[in-house]
Amino acid sequence: MKAILALEDGRLFEGRAFGASGTTTGEICFNTSMTGYQEVITDPSYRGQIVAMTYPQIGNYGINPEDAESSAPHVRGFVIGELSPVASNWRSRQSLPDYFSQHGVVGIEHVDTRALTKHLRSRGAMRACLTTELSAEEAIKTAQASPSMEGMDYVQEVSTEAGYIWQDDSRRFALPNASTGQLETYLELPPIKHRIVAFDFGIKWNILRRLRQAGFEVDVVNSRSSAESVLAKNPDGIFLSNGPGDPAALGYIHEEVKKLIGKKPVFGICLGNQILGHVFGGKTYKLKFGHRGGNQPVKDLRSGRISITSQNHGFAVDAESLPSNVEVTHLNLNDDTVEGIRHKDMPVFSVQYHPEAAPGPHDATYFFEEFASLIDQTK
Structure with missing residues (x-):
């Protein structure tokens, strides 16, 4: 046809x-x-x-x-x-x-x-x-x-209606290797060390798998959940997921996340990074054609380390709009756009790319462990 x-x-x-x-x-x-x-x-x-x-x-x-x-x-x-x-x-x-x-x-x-x-x-x-x-x-x-992507809130279409605790199989697949003693096809999960709440703005299942592999129990909540209901769960930390649409159109989410800053450690990925940009008083803008693929080079400005990353986003945080107490931590080496930010005084950080990959390289998987360390430091 x-x-x-x-x-x-x-x-x-x-x-x-x-x-x-x-x-x-x-x-x-x-x-x-x-x-x-x-x-x-x-x-x-x-x-x-x-x-x-x-x-x-x-x-x-x-x-x-x-x-x-x-x-x-x-x-x-x-x-x-x-x-x-x-x-x-x-x-x-x-x-x-x-x-x-x-x-x-x-x-x-x-x-x-x-x-x-x-x-x-x-x-x-x-x-x-x-x-x-x-x-x-x-x-x-x-x-x-047809409608433009700018101004569109697709988060409400993809977010879970009912909250849930992630319990699907999250074991990491591994080829057996007799020389190292690895005889099983799937690696056993570590014990749960931290309980977190994850806002579902369009969360990928591999993010949930990676969080569980890092020792987190994940309580997933709807994108419209209030800060009060999240804090009532008394989590060890809060995660802001990826998601679709224009981050500037999510004012109702910005307001609730703003109430969480300083109350619990916060980690955001992709849309979560853009939401934090708005929460801190910054702005986002639409990229000409976006970053989508598994070959984007990103530089960690703190260490100088360069990672090849998996990305999927059409908007970016405007670095010039961020206040002085928010630091840009990562830059895209192709176009110098913001790829990560952190608050200088509170336990909040985020990255624009996807450390869980799926698909893509695993260079940035360490961010899940970094989130766990941040929670340990603030307990």
């Missing part, structure tokens, strides 16, 4: 549909990860977006429940160069087209993703329409009529 990807500036890409049929709109963006398409598809931070993968062939290892980052896909549409005709992996339970058909996601292949990426890099992320039923002219008009 023929499909059309139409951008709001009139640029058209034709290809072949896979998965569901129909029409969808969203902000078109690109991801440079070479693996991990399933994690990308199920990341709630992609709510409201049509994602193009720059890696040429997608779908070769299928879909499996263990690699999901949420219970369903969140991308509005999916754009690739070539769909693998075979899903070959011992963990695969379903092909990518079958998964998209099951969940109503429109995909398009045979697109020149290199040309699309260069166009977005030059013109910036923009609204788009992906369709199997509209004409080219209709698709362009539909893209132009």
Whole structure:
């Protein structure tokens, strides 16, 4: 079946549909990860977006429940160069087209993703329409009529309705190695040392897994939870998750988080970093085409250490807007944007990228241990 990807500036890409049929709109963006398409598809931070993968062939290892980052896909549409005709992996339970058909996601292949990426890099992320039923002219008009990402609150769409204690299997997979005495496929979890509350703004399951692996019991709460209800749980610390949309549109969250500062140690990731920027009195702005992929170099200004990081965000904290008691701790080496901040007087810190990866490198996993050490220091 023929499909059309139409951008709001009139640029058209034709290809072949896979998965569901129909029409969808969203902000078109690109991801440079070479693996991990399933994690990308199920990341709630992609709510409201049509994602193009720059890696040429997608779908070769299928879909499996263990690699999901949420219970369903969140991308509005999916754009690739070539769909693998075979899903070959011992963990695969379903092909990518079958998964998209099951969940109503429109995909398009045979697109020149290199040309699309260069166009977005030059013109910036923009609204788009992906369709199997509209004409080219209709698709362009539909893209132009769709809502902008700026000012959008998608957090309410992806946050859990009911709170819960994370209890899913969080053991880390490891290949057996007789020479080291590692004979089991999964490593045993450490005992629980700290109890924390995690705000679900669109939290990835691998964040919850990593927190449990670092010795945390995680009580997940809705994004609209009040500061009073969180403090009533008397947690050892508070975690602010990743999530979709415009951080400036989340004033109701800023107000509640502000009441928590100084009461408990706080750690934020991605949207959590941007929320803290607003809580401290700073501002955020929209990046031209965002950072999405597993190859972003970040410098820790405190140590000089450089990590290759996994990222997924379209907004950034404005360093010039931050007060003097907030320190920029990390910078992106590609464009000098803020990648981490910390309060100089209170136990609060955050990073813009994803230390839990999924997909991506594990250079920054140490932040979960850093959070645990911060809690130990403040007890």
